[in-house]
Amino acid sequence: MSFVQNFPCFSIVLCMAAGILSTPMKGKHARYVTLAAVTLVSFMSLWTLWHVMSAGSSFVYTMGRFPAPWGNEIRAGVLEALMASVFSLVMLFSLIGGMDHIFRNIDDTKINLYFILVDLLLSSLLAIIYTNDLFTGYVFVEINTIAACGMIMIRRSGRSLIAATRYMVMSLIGSGLFLIGLAMLYDITGHLLMENAHAVMTELVYAGEYSIPLLVIISFITVGLAIKSGLYPFHSWMPDAYGYSTISSSSILSSLVSKSYIILLIKIFYRVIGFDNIVNSKIVNVLFVFGLIGMVMGSVSAIMAKDIYKMIAYSSVAQIGYVYMGIGLATEAGMVAAVFHILTHAVTKSLLFLSAKGLNDASGRKRVFTALQGAAFRSPLAGAAFLVGSLSMVGIPMLAGFISKLLFATAALGAGPKKVLVTLIVLAVSTILNAVYFLHTVVRIYTPVEIPKEYEHVHVHVSVGVAFALLWLIFLNFAMGMMSQPITDLIQTGIGMFA
Amino acid sequence: MGPNLLANADEVAAVILFGIGFTTLLLHRNMIKKIIGLNIMDTAVYLFLAAMGYVDGRAAPIVENGVLDAEAYINPIPSGLVLTGIVVSVSVTALMLALTIRLYRKYHSLDLDEILIRMQKEERS
Numbered sequence: 001m002s003f004v005q006n007f008p009c010f011s012i013v014l015c016m017a018a019g020i021l022s023t024p025m026k027g028k029h030a031r032y033v034t035l036a037a038v039t040l041v042s043f044m045s046l047w048t049l050w051h052v053m054s055a056g057s058s059f060v061y062t063m064g065r066f067p068a069p070w071g072n073e074i075r076a077g078v079l080e081a082l083m084a085s086v087f088s089l090v091m092l093f094s095l096i097g098g099m100d101h102i103f104r105n106i107d108d109t110k111i112n113l114y115f116i117l118v119d120l121l122l123s124s125l126l127a128i129i130y131t132n133d134l135f136t137g138y139v140f141v142e143i144n145t146i147a148a149c150g151m152i153m154i155r156r157s158g159r160s161l162i163a164a165t166r167y168m169v170m171s172l173i174g175s176g177l178f179l180i181g182l183a184m185l186y187d188i189t190g191h192l193l194m195e196n197a198h199a200v201m202t203e204l205v206y207a208g209e210y211s212i213p214l215l216v217i218i219s220f221i222t223v224g225l226a227i228k229s230g231l232y233p234f235h236s237w238m239p240d241a242y243g244y245s246t247i248s249s250s251s252i253l254s255s256l257v258s259k260s261y262i263i264l265l266i267k268i269f270y271r272v273i274g275f276d277n278i279v280n281s282k283i284v285n286v287l288f289v290f291g292l293i294g295m296v297m298g299s300v301s302a303i304m305a306k307d308i309y310k311m312i313a314y315s316s317v318a319q320i321g322y323v324y325m326g327i328g329l330a331t332e333a334g335m336v337a338a339v340f341h342i343l344t345h346a347v348t349k350s351l352l353f354l355s356a357k358g359l360n361d362a363s364g365r366k367r368v369f370t371a372l373q374g375a376a377f378r379s380p381l382a383g384a385a386f387l388v389g390s391l392s393m394v395g396i397p398m399l400a401g402f403i404s405k406l407l408f409a410t411a412a413l414g415a416g417p418k419k420v421l422v423t424l425i426v427l428a429v430s431t432i433l434n435a436v437y438f439l440h441t442v443v444r445i446y447t448p449v450e451i452p453k454e455y456e457h458v459h460v461h462v463s464v465g466v467a468f469a470l471l472w473l474i475f476l477n478f479a480m481g482m483m484s485q486p487i488t489d490l491i492q493t494g495i496g497m498f499a
Numbered sequence: 500m501g502p503n504l505l506a507n508a509d510e511v512a513a514v515i516l517f518g519i520g521f522t523t524l525l526l527h528r529n530m531i532k533k534i535i536g537l538n539i540m541d542t543a544v545y546l547f548l549a550a551m552g553y554v555d556g557r558a559a560p561i562v563e564n565g566v567l568d569a570e571a572y573i574n575p576i577p578s579g580l581v582l583t584g585i586v587v588s589v590s591v592t593a594l595m596l597a598l599t600i601r602l603y604r605k606y607h608s609l610d611l612d613e614i615l616i617r618m619q620k621e622e623r624s
Contacts, residue, residue: 135580142587146594153598158605158618165598165611169533172591173525176540179584180517183544186580187551 004051005059007044008076008130011084014040015123019116027103027111034115035095038122042088045126049081053490058497060132069196073132079339079494082487083129083263087256089476090346091122094255097354097469098248105155105246114154114246121147121252128260134182134192134272137264141178141228145171148257151249152241163240170237174227174261181220185272188213194271205277218273218281222265226287229261231324232294235317239305242313242353250309251353254316255346262323262342266335269327270498279330288328288419292426294321299433307367308356311437312349315393318430319345325423326408329415332495337407339491344392344400344480351473352389358382358466359445372441374449381462383445385470390438392477395431400480405431407488509550516543530599530609534592541588545581552577 018037022030052058058077065071095102095118106114124144131137145168153164186192188210189200204210227234242250269278278284298318305311319341326338362379363371376383392399405427412423480487504511516539523536552573560572599609606614 135583139583139587142591146590149594149598153601156601158621161598161601161605162611162614162618165530165602168591168595168598169524172537172595173521176517176521176524176537176544179541180544180547183548183551183580186548186577192576 001059002051004047005061005076007048007051008074008080008084008126009061009063011041011044011088012074012123012126012130014044015119015126019119019123022112022115022119025112027108027115030112030115031099034118035092037119038088038092038095041122041126042085042092045081045084045088048076049078049085052076052078052081053493068193069191071193072136073193074130075132075194076130077494077497078490079497080129082490082494083342084126086343086346087125087129087260088122090255090350090473091118091125091252093469093472094248094251094350094354096465097350097473098246098251098357099465100463101247101357107156110154114151117147117150117154118248118252121151121257125256125260128264132194132271134185134194134197134268137268138175138179138182141175141261141264144257144260145175145228148253151253152245154249155244155246157244159240159244163237163244166237167241170230170234171228174224174234177220177224177227179224181217181224184213184220185217188217194267197272198274201273201277205274214273214277215281218278218283221268222283222287225261225265225268226290226324229258229265230317230320231287232290232297232317232321235294235298235320238317239301239310239313242316243307243309247353247357250313251350254313254353255349258316258320259323259342259346262320262327262338266327266339267498270495284328284330286328287324288330291321291324291326291328292422294318295325295426295430296321296433299430299437303433303437305437307369308360308372308441309353309367311441312352312356315352315434315437316345316349318434319349319393322404322408322430325426326411329411329419329423331411331415332492333407333411333414335495336488336491337404337411339495340407340484340488341404343487344404347400347473347476347480348389348392351385351470351477352393354466354470354473355382355385355389358462358470359386369441369444372445373447374445376445377448379462381467381470385474386445387442388474388477390442392481394435394438398478398481400477400484403481403484403488510547513543513547513550516540516546519543528611530595530602530611534595534599537595538588538592541584545584548577548581548584552581 014037018033022033058075061074063072102114120143124140127140128137149164149168152160152167189197191197191200230238242254269275295318298314298321302311302314305314323338323341326334326341358379359372359375359382363375392401395401395405409424409427412420520536520540520543524533524540527533527536554573557573558571560575602614603609606617608614
C-alpha cells in the first residue's frame with residue numbers, strides 16, 4: 001500500500017483536528033488554522049486524484065484493518081478524488097473571498113465557532129464523498145446538516161434564524177426518510193458495506209424476491225436525499241438560507257452542501273442498488289419530471305426575485321433541477337452530464353455569490369436591484385466576475401456552463417424517444433429564462449450612472465483575498481469551458497470505477 | 500397478509516409511529532411539537548432496528564459460560580446502529596431546541612406562522 005492511500009482518511013481527520021484545535025483560539029488565529037487545513041486537504045485530494053489516475057483503479061482503505069464484511073471502509077476512485085479536489089478548492093476560495101464579511105457579520109466571540117463549523121463541514125463533505133459504508137454515510141449526512149445549519153444561524157438576524165429553522169425541518173425530514181430506507185436495506189441485505197450489500201441485492205433481484213420492499217427502499221432513499229438537496233418542491237428554505245447568511249456560507253452551502261447529497265445518491269445508485277435496478281424501478285422518471293419542473297420554476301422565481309442574492313439562490317433551484325434531470329435521463333451520458341454540472345455549478349455559483357457581494361458593497365449595501373445600477377464601474381473586478389458567472393450560467397461558449405448544456409443536450413438525444421423532445425424544449429426554455437434574469441442584471445450593473453452623493457464617500461476596496469478568489473474562480477470557469485474533454489473523460493472513468 | 504402483519508407487529512408499529520412523527524414534524528406549526536415529532540420519527544426507526552435485530556431465544560452478544568457458538572447470540576450491529584442513531588438524534592434535538600430558544604427570545608412565540616408575521620412586521624417598520 002502506498003503512502004498516498006492514507007490521504008483520504010488523513011484529510012477527514014485533519015479537518016476534524018483543525019476544528020478541535022480552533023476551539024480555544026481567537027477568531028483571527030482560528031482563521032489561519034482553517035485555511036491551512038483546507039489548503040492541505042486540497043493538495044492531498046489532488047495528489048489522491050493523480051494517484052488513482054495513474055494507477056487506473058480505485059483503492060479501498062480499511063479503517064482499523066478489519067476485513068470486508070465487518071469493518072468500515074473508505075474508497076477512493078477517480079470520481080471521489082475529483083469531487084474532493086474541486087470541493088475543497090471551491091471551499092478555500094469561498095472562505096478567502098468572504099473573509100472580510102465573516103469578520104464583519106459575525107460577533108467577535110463567535111468567529112472561531114464559525115471556523116469550527118467550516119472544518120466540520122469539510123470533514124463531513126469528504127466523508128460523504130469517500131465513505132464505502134452506508135451508515136457512516138448517514139452519520140456524516142447529519143453532521144453536514146448540523147454544521148450547515150450553524151453556518152446559517154450564526155449571523156443572528158431574525159431572517160437567518162427562520163431560514164435555519166426551515167432548513168433544519170426540511171433536512172430532518174429528508175434524513176428521516178433516508179435513515180428508515182437504510183434500516184430496511186440493512187434488514188434485507190444484512191450488510192452496510194456497499195459492495196456486500198450490492199452483491200446480496202443482485203441475488204435478490206435475480207431471484208425476484210422482496211421486490212416491493214426493494215422498491216420502498218429505493219423510493220425512501222431517493223426521496224430523502226432529494227429533499228435534502230433541495231429538489232424543486234422542497235426548495236422553500238433555499239432563498240432565505242442563501243440570501244441572509246454571511247457570503248461564504250451562502251457560497252459554500254449552495255455550491256457544495258446540497259451537491260454532496262447528490263453525490264451520495266449517485267454512489268448509492270451505482271454501488272448499492274445497481275443502476276439497472278434503479279432504471280427498472282422507474283424512480284428516475286420521477287426525478288426527471290421534478291427536475292424539469294424545477295428547471296423552469298426556479299428560473300421563473302429568479303426572475304421575480306426582489307434582490308440579487310435571492311435571484312442567485314433561486315437560480316440554484318433551477319441548477320439542482322438540471323442535475324436531477326441529467327440523472328433522470330437514465331443513461332450513462334446523462335449521469336456524466338449531471339456530474340459535470342455539479343462541478344460547473346460549484347465553481348460558478350460561488351463566483352456569483354462572491355461577486356454579488358462585491359457589487360453590493362459598492363452600492364451602499366442596499367438590498368434592492370435599483371441600487372446596483374452602474375455598480376460594475378464602481379467595482380470593476382466584481383463586475384467582471386459577475387459577468388463571467390452569468391454568461392457561464394446562461395451557457396455561452398468557452399465557459400463551463402456551455403459544456404454542461406451541451407452534454408445535457410447530447411445525453412438527451414440518446415435517452416429514448418419520450419424524453420428527447422421534452423428535455424430539449426425545457427432546456428431551451430430554461431436557457432432563455434436564465435438569460436432573462438442574468439443578462440438583465442448584467443445590463444443593470446453596466447449601465448453608467450451618475451454617482452449619487454451618498455455613494456461618493458463609499459470607499460470601494462477590493463482586498464487581495466477577494467481578488468485572488470475571484471480570479472481563481474474565473475480561471476476555473478474558463479478552464480472547465482475550454483478543456484472539458486479531460487474532465488468528462490475523468491468523470492466517465494470515475495463512473496466506470498463505480499460499477 | 501393478516502398473520503404476516505401479526506408476526507411483524509413491532510415493525511408495523513414502527514412504521515405507523517414513523518408516519519405519525521413524520522407528519523407532526525412536517526405539518527405542525529408549533530416548534531416544540533415539531534421537535535416531539537422529530538423524536539417520535541427517530542425512535543420509530545430505532546424500534547424498527549431493534550425489533551429486526553432481536554432473534555427469539557438468543558442472548559445478548561456477551562460470551563457467558565464459555566459458549567462460543569455464534570448461533571447462541573444475536574448480531575450486535577443493529578444494537579450498535581441504534582446507539583449511534585440515538586447520539587445523532589440527541590444532537591439534532593439539542594440544535595433544534597437551541598434554535599427554538601433563539602426564536603422565542605426574538606419573537607416571543609413558538610408558532611412558526613406567528614413568527615413569520617412578526618418578522619414581516621418588524622421589517623416593514
